[in-house]
Amino acid sequence: MGVQPAEPARAVVEEIVGRKGDATVLDYVINVLDDEDFEFGPEGREAFEAFGEMLVGAGCLEDQETAQAACKSLAARLGRAQARQDAFRSLAGGPVAMDSMDADITLHPSERFSGRDAIQTPYAEYDVGSNLPQVSEKELAKLQKRAEKDQKVARANLMASQARAIEVTDGALPSIVRNAGGGGSPDLHLENFSVSNGGAELIEEATLMLAQGRRYGLVGRNGTGKTTLMRALSTHSIKGIPSTMQILHVEQEVRGDSTTVLESVLMCDTERTALLEEEAALMAASEAAPALAAVIEDGHTLADSDAVSSSESTLTSEGRPAGPRPAPQLDTATRLSQVYKRLQEIDADGAPARAASILAGLSFTPDMQARSTRTFSGGWRMRVALARALFVEPDLLLLDEPTNHLDLHAVLWLEDYLCTWSKTVLVVSHARDFLNAVATDVVHLHSRRLTVYKGDYDTFEKTAAERLKNMRKQAESQHKAREHMQAFVDKFRYNAKRASLVQSRIKAIERMADIQMVEDDPEYIFRFPEPEVVSPPILGFTDVDFNYPDGPVLFRNLNFGLDMESRLAIVGPNGIGKSTLLGLMSGTLQATNGNVARNPKVRMATFSQHHMDGLDLALSPLQYMVQCFPGTKEQQHRSHLGSFGIGGDLALQAMYTLSGGQKSRVALAKVTFTQPHILLLDEPSNHLDLDAVQALSQGLNLFKGGVLMVSHDQFLIESTVDELWVVENGTVTPFHDTFKEYKRRLRSSM
Structure with a gap:
């Protein structure tokens, strides 16, 4: 059915899916469909498993229903013979005995692999033939080929994911924002928001209040969504974030180039950089620069100075007088005066010292500050990114494991620096001593909920443990009360004399709100393998x-x-x-x-x-x-x-x-x-x-x-x-x- 198999995948994809959304994802889907071994499955179901949710997440399609319909249409237009599909289906019903494999084979994983995808070595090592006597050698060869193809799909998925991550995190140069004119509250108050990643809900119907001047430690198990939450905040993806609020997430190291470390930080003051460039251009364009400089040195108003009268002579490119100076030179002088005034207002002269102080605190010596960023490792360039953020002073600073790339000297300096921070900080850290020194509050991400606790990390541990203990007591007490009333209802449900009492207890049971239990995380256990004893010397x-x-x-x-x-x-x-x-x-x-x-x-x-x-x-x-x-x-x-x-x-x-x-x-x-x-x-x-x-x-x-x-x-x-x-x-x-x-x-x- 459909058109000829030779029909180009790109044309069909652009016709059915369109051209909106992430171009990287569209290119990835087209590359997958160009593989003549790709199977769509019945009504395009496997195509949807391979890239359906990705198309929705990248904004190429509106929702999953639309994506399923698109995959079905793609299957109709580009679908090929299902012989290989049938061979794989026979495996699902066969006596496969490779440890604890899934009941259904996942042929095109998008973000997860089934147990069968773990096969990387030749199949003979797993004695596949003895377990599957009905599968021919030819079919096993197809199985191997399919496993290799799944790896290609996974790597394409990885490349698409990395491309999207770079697009999100490798944005414009962070810059100091002055006189934003928002006029709103400096606090951030978000209500009833959710955060997802790859279709999985990480945070559901949460409320978060971040007050200016408070320093919040964000804690929670690996994989619960801490970094995803920070990215959502930094990209203003959560409804309710004021557009005028500057949020800066320190996640990506700076790119190495010929820019010096100090200049890389100073570049973040884009207004200062633009004013200095304008000053240089004005001075270069003005042949009266020495006279102007003298007037400025004397403290006179440039517009009133006789030194820039229209009778001044200009010079030709050969240095000869070229007649009277035109009147517009007065505008240049006035603008230069305005530039100097603004440079003084933003303390442009003090910016290098402030940037150098921050870099020194992060262990950059003066010689290191004068070196180009390309000469440093990724860890040191991450420090430059941190220095930039501290120099910019955004309304909300988001730090994800800032101590990872620091030595102890820099960690202690950062603790002291953040404790004087006048804006709002949200920091993820594995170092409880750092959190104890910095955090005024702790935000706990657990069971897709956010709970804020006052105090440092040690206080949070005690408070959270006590809260969990009290909730368990309340739940146990409520359970006993509910059981007692339910027993009365069951016993006297058909007793007319007790009807009013039964009804009152039924209503009481209905009014009982379920206590939302926050269960303890399962305990982590790291077990290092035990070596045999070896006599010294070691x-x-x-x-x-x-x-x-x-x-x-x-x-x-x-x-x-x-x-x-x-x-x-x-x-x-x-x-x-x-x-x-x-x-x-x-x-x-x-x-x-x-x-x-x-x-x-x-x-x-x-x-x-x-x-x-x-x-x-x-x-x-x-x-x-x-x-x-x-x-x-x-x-x-x-x-x-x-x-x-x-x-x-x-x-x-x-x-x-x-x-x-x-x-x-x-x-x-x-x-x-x-x-x-x-x-x-x-x-x-x-x-x-x-x-x-x-x-x-x-x-x-x-x-x-x-x-x-x-x-x-x-x-x-x-x-x-x-x-x-x-x-x-x-x-x-x-x-x-x-x-x-x-x-x-x-x-x-x-």
């Missing part, structure tokens, strides 16, 4: 020096050892060599001089943020583990992922849909799969939610091997390690005191 450094080629000496004369009982935390400013030290321990870096002795039986696992960057986001966590360790049974991977809170459907979900904390837990599962004896952890708490940090602490305390971590998370350090090592001046020195005392010493030197 790792020893003897007179070790290290420097990168053509670089200065980072370490000199290091002498220390590690064993399976070691519990250490390395502290020190960024750039001092903490991660380098982990590289020397793991063997990824070699000492310049001296000797590093490692027990050949010892396995070490290094966790760092680049492990998250190395995840194949088009795969599910289960697929990724199978790909990394193909010789292991799928169930073992499921169990190991579950030990880091990545279980059930989460293990089958494409990783580009996971939150940062969930990806971090996948990376932890990957590096610990080999049952290491020593864990080398570089900022392991970054991206984790507060409950996950606590679970990480508990898991490390139960771990039977050695632990050495780089961290500035006070809770994690104090609850996990026995000793601090301070890296400074090319040495590693034990600090025989608490982390709190180390912070106090560092603060006193600021």
Whole structure:
């Protein structure tokens, strides 16, 4: 039915779907339909599963009903033979015995993968033939081809998602807004709003009040929608946000280019930049610039100065007098005077000092501030983005894990800086000490609801626990009262003498409002695999020096050892060599001089943020583990992922849909799969939610091997390690005191 199969997919899509909405998504759909192996399914149902909701979310179609109709029309126009579809349908009824697979095969996942999509290795490894004797070798080859095609679809989904994310987060330069003229309340009051992502409701019928001058900590489990809420606020996607309210979300690092770090921040004062450019143009255009400058220096009004009379001569390009100056030069002089006045009003001369002070607080030295942004890593460019936001001072500042890319010195400075912030702040952070220092209120995102608590994070924990306890008591009391009245009603329902009493109790039961219970989150449990015992020595450094080629000496004369009982935390400013030290321990870096002795039986696992960057986001966590360790049974991977809170459907979900904390837990599962004896952890708490940090602490305390971590998370350090090592001046020195005392010493030197 329909037209010839050779009909171009683009023309059909543009005819049926139209051209409105996200062009990136439309191009993705066209590329999918150009694949001659794509099956639409009966009445286009599988096409709708593949991209129907995406078309709605991208604004290409109005609603799901319209999308279903469009997919049906596309199937009629572009549909092909269903032989391969029939082969797959036969599998659904066959005796498939690959662990706990779904009852129905999901052929075209959009954001989730079924268990069958986890097949990445040759099918013989799963003994598919023995489980499916009725499936021919040809059909199995088709199955393999289809699995490969699903990966292409997933990667296209990922690319479309990344493109949309860049469009949202990589917007215009944040700029200082003066004299916006809104005239409204500086507070933000939102009522009865909902927030969704990919069709899933994350927040439902919520109310949120953010008062000017208050600092709110936004807390909740990974994946509940904290970042999505911030994006909705920053893009004014929630009804009720005043159009004049400037909201700035610090999420994306600045792009590296030839602009210096200091100029990158100063550029945010677009009015200052425009005035300075206009001043330069006016001065260049005015041949009387020296006379004008003298008049300004004397404090006279330019318009009244005889120095700019019409009798002044102008010069030709060769420098010869060209006759009387035209009268319009008076306008140039007047405008220049206005420019100087406005520059003084906005304190243009003080802007460089203010920007430099913010950058210095974030650990940029004067030399670093003069370097181009392209010479810095992503973490440092993220600091530039944070500096820009602090320099702009928006009405509502949204910070998502701001401490992730900061050293302890910068964290302490940021705490102090935010505590003097006169506008409104909403911050997501895994660091409870940071929240205790900064937050005046806590917004708890739980069960798709928002609840605001007065006080810092510790106060929130106590108040929320007490609230939950009281709600349970009230619910239990109400349940007993309801049961008692219902028993009376059931007993005397047909007793005429008690009719009035029965009716009163029925009405009382109806008037009882259900108590909305806020259930506790299931407890996180991190279980690190237990290694076999290895006799010491484990790792020893003897007179070790290290420097990168053509670089200065980072370490000199290091002498220390590690064993399976070691519990250490390395502290020190960024750039001092903490991660380098982990590289020397793991063997990824070699000492310049001296000797590093490692027990050949010892396995070490290094966790760092680049492990998250190395995840194949088009795969599910289960697929990724199978790909990394193909010789292991799928169930073992499921169990190991579950030990880091990545279980059930989460293990089958494409990783580009996971939150940062969930990806971090996948990376932890990957590096610990080999049952290491020593864990080398570089900022392991970054991206984790507060409950996950606590679970990480508990898991490390139960771990039977050695632990050495780089961290500035006070809770994690104090609850996990026995000793601090301070890296400074090319040495590693034990600090025989608490982390709190180390912070106090560092603060006193600021």
